[in-house]
Amino acid sequence: MDNLIEVRGLVKRYGDFALKAVDLTVPAGCVVGLVGENGAGKTTLLRAILGLIRADEGSVALMGRAPSEPEARAEVGAVFEENACFGHLTAAQAERVMCGIVPNWDSDRYAGLLEAFGIGGKKLVKDYSKGMRIKLNLAVALARRPRLLILDEPTSGLDPVVRGELLDILLGFMQDERNAILVSSHITSDLERIADQIAYIHAGEMLFQRDKIELMEDMAVVRCSMARIDQLPEELVIAKRGGAFGASALVRNPERVRALMPDAVLDAASIDDMMRYYAGRDAV
Numbered sequence: 001m002d003n004l005i006e007v008r009g010l011v012k013r014y015g016d017f018a019l020k021a022v023d024l025t026v027p028a029g030c031v032v033g034l035v036g037e038n039g040a041g042k043t044t045l046l047r048a049i050l051g052l053i054r055a056d057e058g059s060v061a062l063m064g065r066a067p068s069e070p071e072a073r074a075e076v077g078a079v080f081e082e083n084a085c086f087g088h089l090t091a092a093q094a095e096r097v098m099c100g101i102v103p104n105w106d107s108d109r110y111a112g113l114l115e116a117f118g119i120g121g122k123k124l125v126k127d128y129s130k131g132m133r134i135k136l137n138l139a140v141a142l143a144r145r146p147r148l149l150i151l152d153e154p155t156s157g158l159d160p161v162v163r164g165e166l167l168d169i170l171l172g173f174m175q176d177e178r179n180a181i182l183v184s185s186h187i188t189s190d191l192e193r194i195a196d197q198i199a200y201i202h203a204g205e206m207l208f209q210r211d212k213i214e215l216m217e218d219m220a221v222v223r224c225s226m227a228r229i230d231q232l233p234e235e236l237v238i239a240k241r242g243g244a245f246g247a248s249a250l251v252r253n254p255e256r257v258r259a260l261m262p263d264a265v266l267d268a269a270s271i272d273d274m275m276r277y278y279a280g281r282d283a284v
């Protein structure tokens with residue numbers, strides 16, 4: 001099985017919001033970073049992949065199976081921001097619960113992770129800080145010996161040191177090339193560090209899923225007057241913005257743009273830049 005997740009034409013409607021025929025693939029050996037504005041549908045998509053909500057249309061294959069099959073989730077570790085299990089338990093008591101219900105539970109790995117994370121002891125989980133709670137959730141997810149991690153905003157609200165530790169753990173997990181990670185985040189610099197591919201969901205629509213390096217090489221931000229931007233061939237301009245301090249545009253094929261405008265300022269586009277321009281695409 002090469003693709004640990006395959007989503008095809010997924011539709012989920014909630015009142016005036018809908019996931020619109022979303023496609024997504026997570027191949028083995030790959031970290032896919034899911035980005036999108038608040039309310040774009042990231043959590044909804046992750047929930048549908050895990051079978052926590054039913055899609056209205058389309059298909060999801062999780063580890064090659066329907067998400068509702070217990071075997072599909074046996075090798076999947078999921079961490080959601082709001083995971084609030086184990087509140088009145090200690091980390092050790094949480095393990096006793098988990099090893100009773102998880103077939104592949106790895107006690108040594110759990111103990112090693114708690115030690116590495118500096119959590120555990122007599123403290124009740126409800127008294128943990130946010131960072132400690134996320135670390136515990138990640139330890140629980142990894143102690144299942146998963147092949148696939150599905151993480152919703154795992155680093156949000158964490159300090160840079162803890163974020164760095166978590167990213168190192170995720171990179172360690174990816175040393176085994178049969179593994180894969182699907183991770184949503186607003187901290188795009190984290191994704192720039194660990195993701196192989198970026199999937200961008202905007203207002204329920206998957207705008208693209210692309211190799212991160214190709215994406216970075218294929219886009220740039222050009223700054224000059226709006227009149228000059230308007231002279232560029234239309235197919236090169238993804239989105240443009242005008243303001244009191246001049247104009248700028250997100251462009252594709254930076255080499256061609258450079259050849260057409262040798263004296264314009266051309267900067268590499270970050271994931272944040274891409275999101276800002278795409279999100280305001282109609283508001284030029």
Ligand code: ATP
Pocket residue numbers: 014015017036037038039040041042043044045
């Ligand atoms: P954020 O970055 O803010 O976490 P998100 O991209 O994860 O956002 P979702 O949580 O998937 O976005 O929400 C997408 C839309 O679906 C929102 O408009 C939200 O109100 C709606 N939605 C999500 N869950 C439900 C639900 N159970 N009932 C009704 N609407 C819902």
